[in-house]
């Protein structure tokens with residue numbers, strides 16, 4: 001995932017972009033970059049690796065080193081950006097959020113038709129932002145170029161451009177899987193993934209882009225360059241997992257959605273006779289916690305925090321290169337509250353179950369700490385398909401998903417023809433999958449939120465939501 005923040009003002013916007021970008025640190029852990037423009041100094045840019053030091057540390061001193069009345073900042077899990085590039089329509093800094101599934105095909109087609117070169121990364125692939133820029137540059141007009149690139153890309157492409165006129169052009173992806181929000185202050189305008197980032201900096205909500213909409217902001221206002229589309233498929237995981245709790249997307253707050261979601265899960269368990277007789281309901285920190293609060297409020301089972309994550313000296317981005325060290329650190333961060341674990345029966349709610357590695361480790365740790373029984377609930381339905389729009393699950397293949405793994409163990413490849421049944425806990429196959437997960441993970445019980453429950457908790461019509469990773473559908477009927 002990636003987050004972004006850009007601003008244009010009457011005075012230097014570097015301070016706003018520094019803090020505004022920092023507020024997106026929950027969306028990426030690999031690299032960060034800031035590009036700034038002023039009529040006096042032109043473009044300046046800095047990119048840093050943030051895997052072992054947080055954004056604020058790496059960009060400390062930026063206010064003295066850079067200057068600009070317009071700037072964009074990025075936090076990424078993907079290739080370094082923004083990139084500076086020169087084209088027929090001028091010089092710019094370009095950034096991209098999304099996934100290009102047909103990157104190899106687009107690279108070959110570009111080189112075949114244009115000759116020349118594209119800079120390769122160490123693995124031989126082309127920096128995805130450079131590829132987007134190459135396609136944008138194929139048209140003589142920037143807006144036409146952005147739309148052309150978005151049409152050619154199979155996946156998702158949200159594009160930000162800092163122009164040599166000192167403006168920012170923002171293009172939301174065509175399906176509206178990700179948000180683009182515009183804020184306004186006395187001194188100018190900003191564009192951001194997370195609206196709380198600009199509200200904390202004194203901006204007020206001014207505008208939300210429609211799917212595919214392209215706007216240009218300058219210090220005096222916003223101009224719509226392309227109106228975009230009505231149809232939207234916003235990523236449901238924004239609410240259930242990776243959106244910041246204070247964020248609101250399409251009018252729906254993340255934290256409040258998570259309470260509703262947990263409440264619906266408790267109601268379903270009650271209805272199905274599956275409400276376990278446990279001492280406490282707890283969340284797997286951090287994003288499982290609000291779902292657990294909702295579950296506890298609805299079921300009247302006390303909420304507790306049987307282990308706390310020790311984070312002050314372990315920034316989220318700290319990533320040792322060896323898997324063994326990473327696992328060790330993950331365990332070191334989990335500090336148990338013995339009194340709340342020893343001899344207790346606990347129900348944990350996690351935001352999702354992807355490969356199952358994290359859950360296995362958490363459950364092991366709870367038993368080692370003296371838990372009598374551990375039950376697990378996933379705040380979203382069983383993940384059956386890897387995300388092809390945002391590369392969110394980061395699986396190299398669908399078979400890395402715990403659900404598919406278990407299904408193949410149960411009945412071989414044939415089982416993959418019945419994913420809908422496995423997803424549904426009321427069917428025989430659904431029950432068998434849940435039982436097999438319990439055995440594999442040493443759980444007393446496991447269950448998942450339903451797709452209808454998740455959509456109800458979000459509160460938007462299903463046809464506006466992307467739910468591909470759960471039901472494999474590119475579009476939902478209402």
Ligand code: SF4
Nearest residue numbers: 235387392466468469
């Ligand atoms: S497939 Fe899943 S993670 Fe990917 S955009 Fe759709 S809902 Fe989000």
